[in-house]
Amino acid sequence: MKQVIYTVLVNEHLTPDVCRMELSGDTSAITKPGQFLNLKLDGFTLRRPISVCDFDEGRVTILYKIVGSGTAAMEKLAPGSTIDALSGLGNGFDISKSGSAPLLIGGGVGIPPLYKLCKELLAHERKPTVLLGFNSKNEIFFEHEFAELGVSTLIATIDGSYGTRGFVSDLMPGIDYSYFYTCGPMPMFKAIEQVAETSGQFSFEERMGCGFGACMGCSCQTRFGNKRICVDGPVFEREEIIW
Amino acid sequence: MVDTKVNLSGWELDNPIIPSSGTFGFGKEFAELYDINCLGSFSFKGTTRDPRFGNPTPRIAECHAGLINSVGLQNPGVEHVIAHELPELGTYFKKKVIANVSGFSIDEYAYTCEQLGKQDCVGLLEVNISCPNVRHGGMSFGTNPEAAAEVTSAVKQVTDKPVYIKLSPNVTDIVEIAKACEQAGADGISLINTMLGMRIDIKRRKPVIANRMGGYSGRGIFPIALRMVYQVYEAVSIPIIGMGGVSTTEDVIEMMLAGASAVQIGAANLIDPWICKKIIEKLPETMQKYGINSLKEIIGGAHNG
Numbered sequence: 423m424k425q426v427i428y429t430v431l432v433n434e435h436l437t438p439d440v441c442r443m444e445l446s447g448d449t450s451a452i453t454k455p456g457q458f459l460n461l462k463l464d465g466f467t468l469r470r471p472i473s474v475c476d477f478d479e480g481r482v483t484i485l486y487k488i489v490g491s492g493t494a495a496m497e498k499l500a501p502g503s504t505i506d507a508l509s510g511l512g513n514g515f516d517i518s519k520s521g522s523a524p525l526l527i528g529g530g531v532g533i534p535p536l537y538k539l540c541k542e543l544l545a546h547e548r549k550p551t552v553l554l555g556f557n558s559k560n561e562i563f564f565e566h567e568f569a570e571l572g573v574s575t576l577i578a579t580i581d582g583s584y585g586t587r588g589f590v591s592d593l594m595p596g597i598d599y600s601y602f603y604t605c606g607p608m609p610m611f612k613a614i615e616q617v618a619e620t621s622g623q624f625s626f627e628e629r630m631g632c633g634f635g636a637c638m639g640c641s642c643q644t645r646f647g648n649k650r651i652c653v654d655g656p657v658f659e660r661e662e663i664i665w
Numbered sequence: 666m667v668d669t670k671v672n673l674s675g676w677e678l679d680n681p682i683i684p685s686s687g688t689f690g691f692g693k694e695f696a697e698l699y700d701i702n703c704l705g706s707f708s709f710k711g712t713t714r715d716p717r718f719g720n721p722t723p724r725i726a727e728c729h730a731g732l733i734n735s736v737g738l739q740n741p742g743v744e745h746v747i748a749h750e751l752p753e754l755g756t757y758f759k760k761k762v763i764a765n766v767s768g769f770s771i772d773e774y775a776y777t778c779e780q781l782g783k784q785d786c787v788g789l790l791e792v793n794i795s796c797p798n799v800r801h802g803g804m805s806f807g808t809n810p811e812a813a814a815e816v817t818s819a820v821k822q823v824t825d826k827p828v829y830i831k832l833s834p835n836v837t838d839i840v841e842i843a844k845a846c847e848q849a850g851a852d853g854i855s856l857i858n859t860m861l862g863m864r865i866d867i868k869r870r871k872p873v874i875a876n877r878m879g880g881y882s883g884r885g886i887f888p889i890a891l892r893m894v895y896q897v898y899e900a901v902s903i904p905i906i907g908m909g910g911v912s913t914t915e916d917v918i919e920m921m922l923a924g925a926s927a928v929q930i931g932a933a934n935l936i937d938p939w940i941c942k943k944i945i946e947k948l949p950e951t952m953q954k955y956g957i958n959s960l961k962e963i964i965g966g967a968h969n970g
Contacts, residue, residue, distance in 0.1 A: 423697075423698070423938075425939070462936065466727060467727055467728070467730065467731050467732050467883050467884075467932070467936060468725070468727045468732050468935075468936070469936060492727070508938075628722055628723070629722065629723040629724070629725045629726070629873075630725060631724075631725045631732065631734060631935045632688075632934070632935035632936075632938070634694055634938060635690065635694045636688060636689060636690045636694045636695070636934065636935060636938070637687065637688060637690075637725075637734065637736065637935050638687075638690075638710075638719065638724075638736045638739045639722075639724050639725040639734060639736060640722060640724070640725070641718065641719065641722065641724075641736075641739055642722070643718060648718055648739070653694075
């Protein structure tokens with residue numbers, strides 16, 4: 423973990439509710455896809471944990487959904503503004519377990535961390551398949567970004583306005599995969615748990631106090647004891663999760 | 666050269682800065698960020714006789730000038746703390762620590778305090794009778810002078826270590842509780858714990874916190890904490906550890922002028938994990954600015970006559 427003052431390079435809407443923010447600054451504490459930043463915003467006490475969508479040396483991209491007053495304040499940050507962040511938090515995804523053809527399953531604003539994961543898997547000569555789930559066509563983002571990586575990307579919408587009608591988990595039967603990685607809402611996780619045929623990793627979300635393991639604000643119970651989502655997670659293996 | 670040393674019941678601390686229980690774990694996460702031996706001491710995670718998972722999540726909510734938590738005393742239990750946490754703590758913290766203890770019965774408080782009181786690394790016991798996040802315990806002992814006195818005398822009988830009682834602000838008259846603890850033999854008073862509060866999610870029309878209510882801490886409670894330290898200082902002659910929303914060197918000095926012999930820092934650690942180190946480093950400069958040579962000399966300095 424490192425405290426970094428990032429500078430906003432880009433802050434733009436991808437959909438009416440989802441924005442993409444590109445930041446410049448020290449990214450040396452971010453070592454794995456699936457880690458997060460904890461952002462201090464003017465006028466708020468608690469930092470906001472936001473997953474890293476992509477990073478390289480000196481540059482990090484986050485996607486966020488405007489759901490409350492904190493994310494509404496983020497939307498207003500103009501290029502050139504600075505943000506105090508605790509950088510490189512959380513365990514991140516473990517790509518060593520992926521096998522040759524992992525499945526990446528994202529739901530809504532859970533999709534962002536899968537982007538860098540996908541790039542890492544490709545860099546390690548794996549052949550990922552990506553499944554993205556949205557409520558409706560007007561909420562879709564990052565379809566083209568994944569497609570540009572050259573991976574097979576399938577979309578499901580709950581209302582059927584784009585791609586396959588139904589839940590993203592409905593796309594899983596019929597696909598051959600060696601392992602899976604997923605991030606998204608809890609009902610989606612439970613549906614995946616029902617149909618998944620391999621081991622996999624789930625990235626969880628929770629309201630956090632500190633984000634670095636001190637306050638026990640985001641604890642959960644697992645098959646291997648109590649864990650903190652912020653430091654022992656947010657990524658947990660299928661075998662340790664109690665549903 | 667200014668003197669930042671303070672004294673708690675015969676235990677001399679290099680400075681009055683103590684991270685408060687529940688915001689600092691057993692120090693490990695912070696020891697990875699800076700050398701925590703710069704601290705006066707720290708109060709470790711509230712420990713109970715038996716292991717506890719605590720309350721369901723969400724346990725945390727943003728609120729004006731602070732946050733609400735409803736962790737519910739999650740801890741691995743006193744046996745595990747003694748067998749694992751304290752030996753590990755000894756590898757990165759060379760000073761004595763404050764053992765924060767909670768319980769659900771008088772016997773349980775006494776048992777846990779007796780076990781922790783035997784540990785060499787424990788400088789004093791801080792008995793939490795003020796946790797707002799558990800039922801049938803915690804705060805119920807801290808909202809009634811007789812019950813507070815009963816816990817105090819039970820704990821005093823089982824340990825030779827100084828016993829400080831951590832009080833709740835969620836009472837009609839905190840001075841009565843403090844006096845009852847002093848009369849029952851308490852060596853000092855810690856105040857304040859968090860204030861019972863809540864937030865409601867307007868879209869869901871439900872409380873944000875799973876346990877509905879929680880403890881409000883952070884900058885917003887500083888004036889309330891300061892006022893209570895000031896009032897208790899006038900009523901008791903034992904040392905006070907002041908806390909509640911402290912996040913700057915000026916806050917520390919205000920707390921000491923109100924009557925605190927040492928000052929704990931809580932919520933601020935969660936937002937800026939280096940805050941205690943920064944305050945300790947800046948304290949001499951702030952002392953000089955206000956013409957303070959020795960912190961000991963300003964304790965209670967805001968009281969007339």
